[in-house]
Amino acid sequence: MDILITGIVLGGxxxxxxxxxxxxxxxxxxxxxxxGEMLVAGGFAAFWLYTGAQVSPILAIFLVxxxxxxxxxxxxxxxxxxxxxRAKTRGQLEADSILATFGLAFVLVxxxxxAFGGDYFSYSYLSRPVEIFxxxxxxxxxxxxxxxxxxxxxxxxxxxxxRAGMAIRAISVSPSSSGLVGIDVPRLSAIAxxxxxxxxxxxxxxxxxxxxxxxxxxxxxxxxALIIVIMGGVGDVRGTIIAALILxxxxxxxxxxxxxxxTLAAAYLLFILILLFRPEGLFGRRLT
Amino acid sequence: xRFSGDDWRHIAIAVxxxxxxxxxxxxxxxxxxxxxxxxxxxxxxxxxxxLFSGPTHYISLATAAFFGIGTYVTGIGIETTPYxxxxxxxxxxxxxxxxxxxxxxxxxxxxxxxxxxxxLAEMVRQIxxxxxxxxxSKGTYVLTNLTExxxxxxxxxxxxxxxxxxxxxxRSRLGFALRIIGDDETVASHSGINTALVKVALFMVxxxxxxxxxxxxxxxxxxxxxASAFTPMLSFxxxxxxxxxxxxxxxxxxxxxxPFTLLxxxxxxxxxxxxxLLLGVCFLIIVYLLPKGFVGLLQKxxxxxxxxxxxxxxxx
Amino acid sequence: MSAGGMNIGAPVLEVRGATKRFGGLIAxxxxxxxxxxxxxxxxxxxxxSGKSTTLNLISGMLRPTSGSISLRGAPxxxxxxxxxxxxxxxxxxxxxxxxxxxxxxxNVKAGAVFGHRRRWGDEADSHALKMLERVGLHGRxxxxxxxxxxxxxxRVELARVLAGDPKVLLLDEWLxxxxxxxxxxxxxxxxxxxxxxxxxVLVEHVMDAIRSLCDRCVVMASGKKIAESTPEEVxxxxxxxxxxxxxxxx
Numbered sequence: 001m002d003i004l005i006t007g008i009v010l011g012g013x014x015x016x017x018x019x020x021x022x023x024x025x026x027x028x029x030x031x032x033x034x035x036g037e038m039l040v041a042g043g044f045a046a047f048w049l050y051t052g053a054q055v056s057p058i059l060a061i062f063l064v065x066x067x068x069x070x071x072x073x074x075x076x077x078x079x080x081x082x083x084x085x086r087a088k089t090r091g092q093l094e095a096d097s098i099l100a101t102f103g104l105a106f107v108l109v110x111x112x113x114x115a116f117g118g119d120y121f122s123y124s125y126l127s128r129p130v131e132i133f134x135x136x137x138x139x140x141x142x143x144x145x146x147x148x149x150x151x152x153x154x155x156x157x158x159x160x161x162x163r164a165g166m167a168i169r170a171i172s173v174s175p176s177s178s179g180l181v182g183i184d185v186p187r188l189s190a191i192a193x194x195x196x197x198x199x200x201x202x203x204x205x206x207x208x209x210x211x212x213x214x215x216x217x218x219x220x221x222x223x224x225a226l227i228i229v230i231m232g233g234v235g236d237v238r239g240t241i242i243a244a245l246i247l248x249x250x251x252x253x254x255x256x257x258x259x260x261x262x263t264l265a266a267a268y269l270l271f272i273l274i275l276l277f278r279p280e281g282l283f284g285r286r287l288t
Numbered sequence: 289x290r291f292s293g294d295d296w297r298h299i300a301i302a303v304x305x306x307x308x309x310x311x312x313x314x315x316x317x318x319x320x321x322x323x324x325x326x327x328x329x330x331x332x333x334x335x336x337x338x339l340f341s342g343p344t345h346y347i348s349l350a351t352a353a354f355f356g357i358g359t360y361v362t363g364i365g366i367e368t369t370p371y372x373x374x375x376x377x378x379x380x381x382x383x384x385x386x387x388x389x390x391x392x393x394x395x396x397x398x399x400x401x402x403x404x405x406x407x408l409a410e411m412v413r414q415i416x417x418x419x420x421x422x423x424x425s426k427g428t429y430v431l432t433n434l435t436e437x438x439x440x441x442x443x444x445x446x447x448x449x450x451x452x453x454x455x456x457x458x459r460s461r462l463g464f465a466l467r468i469i470g471d472d473e474t475v476a477s478h479s480g481i482n483t484a485l486v487k488v489a490l491f492m493v494x495x496x497x498x499x500x501x502x503x504x505x506x507x508x509x510x511x512x513x514x515a516s517a518f519t520p521m522l523s524f525x526x527x528x529x530x531x532x533x534x535x536x537x538x539x540x541x542x543x544x545x546x547p548f549t550l551l552x553x554x555x556x557x558x559x560x561x562x563x564x565l566l567l568g569v570c571f572l573i574i575v576y577l578l579p580k581g582f583v584g585l586l587q588k589x590x591x592x593x594x595x596x597x598x599x600x601x602x603x604x
Numbered sequence: 605m606s607a608g609g610m611n612i613g614a615p616v617l618e619v620r621g622a623t624k625r626f627g628g629l630i631a632x633x634x635x636x637x638x639x640x641x642x643x644x645x646x647x648x649x650x651x652x653s654g655k656s657t658t659l660n661l662i663s664g665m666l667r668p669t670s671g672s673i674s675l676r677g678a679p680x681x682x683x684x685x686x687x688x689x690x691x692x693x694x695x696x697x698x699x700x701x702x703x704x705x706x707x708x709x710x711n712v713k714a715g716a717v718f719g720h721r722r723r724w725g726d727e728a729d730s731h732a733l734k735m736l737e738r739v740g741l742h743g744r745x746x747x748x749x750x751x752x753x754x755x756x757x758x759r760v761e762l763a764r765v766l767a768g769d770p771k772v773l774l775l776d777e778w779l780x781x782x783x784x785x786x787x788x789x790x791x792x793x794x795x796x797x798x799x800x801x802x803x804x805v806l807v808e809h810v811m812d813a814i815r816s817l818c819d820r821c822v823v824m825a826s827g828k829k830i831a832e833s834t835p836e837e838v839x840x841x842x843x844x845x846x847x848x849x850x851x852x853x854x
Contacts, residue, residue: 031399031403082576083575091345091397091398092345094397094398094399095345095347095398096575096579098347098399098402099347099531099571099574099575100571100572100575100576102524102568102571103567103568103569103570103571103572103574103575104568104572105568106524106564106565106567106568106569106571107565107568107569107572108568109564109565109568110561110562110564110565110566110567110568111565113561113562113564113565114561114562114565219520223403223406223407223410226403227407230400230403259418261414261417261418261421262414262415262418264407264410264411264414265411265414265415265418268404268407268408268410268411271404271407272392272404275392275393275400275404276392279400
């Protein structure tokens with residue numbers, strides 16, 4: 001039972017991170033492999049604001065979000081838009097964006113190491129235990145979970161009940177057809193990309209409250225986000241959430257029953273099984 | 289198999305160049321020899337990578353996994369099995385793993401393939417680390433009589449084999465099928481090509497070579513542990529070198545390996561923390577400036593030169 | 605007797621109850637028809653009626669949701685495209701698909717090398733050259749594909765398809781997008797294929813072509829077959845007319 005709750009709590013936070021990538025890949029069609037680095041950047045920001053200015057990470061989110069929104073918007077406009085324009089096929093765009101975002105990821109890691117050194121950073125925030133259903137859990141994890149749920153919920157409502165949200169969902173189904181019905185695809189793709197980056201950074205700030213991060217752990221989170229997005233089905237919010245929960249619970253179970261060192265291996269096993277038996281993910285459409 | 293006059297000329301040039309390269313250990317300079325080993329190693333890895341990833345446009349990041357498997361084959365077997373046998377076992381192990389991975393993922397779009405291979409080395413590393421912990425040790429010793437020069441010649445020989453294989457494939461039905469798949473996979477399958485099988489076959493070649501490279505290099509490390517054997521950095525480096533040089537020609541990766549290796553040497557000795565930054569910058573250069581590598585750049589220059597001379601002739 | 609003068613033979617292609625669903629959309633709804641040896645069969649109907657999808661089911665590009673398709677009695681409905689192609693079913697595409705990095709000759713060779721008569725080397729080259737002559741592209745073997753006119757790209761694709769010695773030819777709106785001169789040339793070319801006795805399934809919109817080339821027509825609308833007969837009868841059928849023009853003009 002403990003494991004279930006710990007897993008759900010972890011999964012909820014993962015969902016936020018994967019949501020960011022989902023927006024970037026599903027809408028802007030960019031497989032952003034620098035996603036993990038954006039998460040670490042968000043974590044860094046929360047770390048400073050907390051250790052330097054005593055700002056609670058929960059409030060830090062409100063600072064991190066707009067800054068990373070603008071940053072990602074610039075990244076899209078300057079680096080990625082030229083690739084979108086020059087790619088003749090979707091496959092070519094994917095290949096180009098993988099290489100470009102890899103480059104970006106490594107550059108970001110390099111810059112972070114140069115600026116802050118390669119040390120781990122962590123801080124103690126709300127690390128008191130809280131009792132739920134008779135067992136103890138870290139309050140920081142629970143609070144992070146609640147925040148993640150709130151943000152995911154807001155995002156879901158916005159995507160499904162606002163005009164802009166509907167336009168964005170249209171683009172994720174078919175960019176070319178969306179253009180034909182008058183949707184400004186380039187502008188909204190940029191916004192979706194920027195929003196995705198901001199959401200990921202917020203997730204990073206939340207995760208930094210209970211996990212230790214350093215400049216190089218970005219890759220790990222990118223991989224987990226990828227697994228979740230593909231498992232859940234690209235472009236679908238419900239799928240991402242459910243897949244994130246599955247991953248969170250699965251990881252926790254492996255860590256408790258088998259060995260903490262095998263969590264990533266377990267995640268990949270899950271990924272392989274999905275690829276073999278249901279590559280479109282839980283809620284995705286088979287791409288023809 | 290018919291060889292034209294041009295073919296014999298190319299073969300002769302290649303043989304002469306390889307013979308010259310084989311003289312390096314006799315120069316007596318240990319630093320250059322060590323550099324030579326690095327270059328030979330990366331050339332074998334990058335060229336075999338390009339045999340698969342070039343025509344299919346599938347970016348494989350699994351090189352580190354195969355390499356690591358190869359090092360461990362040597363590490364585990366060095367006490368009990370004759371060395372040449374180890375190389376054969378490594379080749380088979382690499383081919384087998386590549387076949388499994390290939391059959392599972394090549395039927396899907398390229399993006400799934402990249403992501404899966406990205407995690408493969410990590411997953412294998414985690415498993416090997418865990419297994420070593422269970423067995424009670426942190427790493428494995430590899431003690432042999434092989435010198436640096438021996439390793440160099442072996443790698444050079446492997447490079448020659450890879451080039452010969454690539455050359456022969458290029459002239460065969462398999463090579464033609466590969467080019468067609470790279471141009472338009474739908475046309476390929478409607479022309480009777482079993483695209484999945486072709487892709488898996490080439491993937492097995494590149495996995496097998498990477499494993500043999502790993503097996504050959506293990507004696508150089510003396511002590512191997514999962515973190516160094518399966519370092520994901522290797523996969524990225526190989527991708528960069530092959531793309532920087534260009535996968536359009538068999539000698540393309542070589543042209544990417546040499547400058548990159550030298551640059552890496554310089555950066556890692558002067559600014560050891562900035563190697564990651566170097567990798568990132570190189571990726572960006574490839575995407576934005578050199579999409580077809582140096583080979584592509586050379587072709588553009590040649591075309592412009594012949595275009596200009598044709599125009600000059602027309603105006604004269 | 606086919607319009608080409610050869611005796612129409614036994615059924616080569618049998619489509620029985622072929623259905624294709626995309627989620628809630630039924631693109632092809634329980635289609636039944638035969639294609640007999642040496643005949644040219646037209647598959648016509650308004651846009652969106654499921655003609656190309658039916659062709660995709662036959663060539664293996666898509667798998668039928670239910671129903672069966674057989675080639676001379678042997679089922680091919682769930683086989684991958686490359687196997688179906690090797691068994692002798694070849695097709696052209698609605699949007700011409702040429703291999704951009706190769707010359708005209710190599711494009712045609714691609715059809716000859718992997719088919720059921722696996723040619724290679726000089727044999728493949730000379731066969732490909734013969735195919736190029738057949739479609740009227742004599743002497744263009746080494747032209748880069750980027751420089752060809754629209755109808756020439758279609759000829760190259762046709763040559764590629766013919767290079768595999770196919771038993772059944774599926775032409776997906778091959779005459780679409782051609783100007784009047786090109787259209788005349790195109791119809792002549794297909795007529796010459798018909799005169800050789802080839803079995804052809806023609807998905808077309810161009811009524812002239814259908815009238816002059818086809819022995820029989822199957823008419824589709826909204827995924828279903830609504831008529832099957834000679835071109836004359838089918839094009840005068842009030843149901844067919846209303847499917848094309850809407851009920852007001854019938």
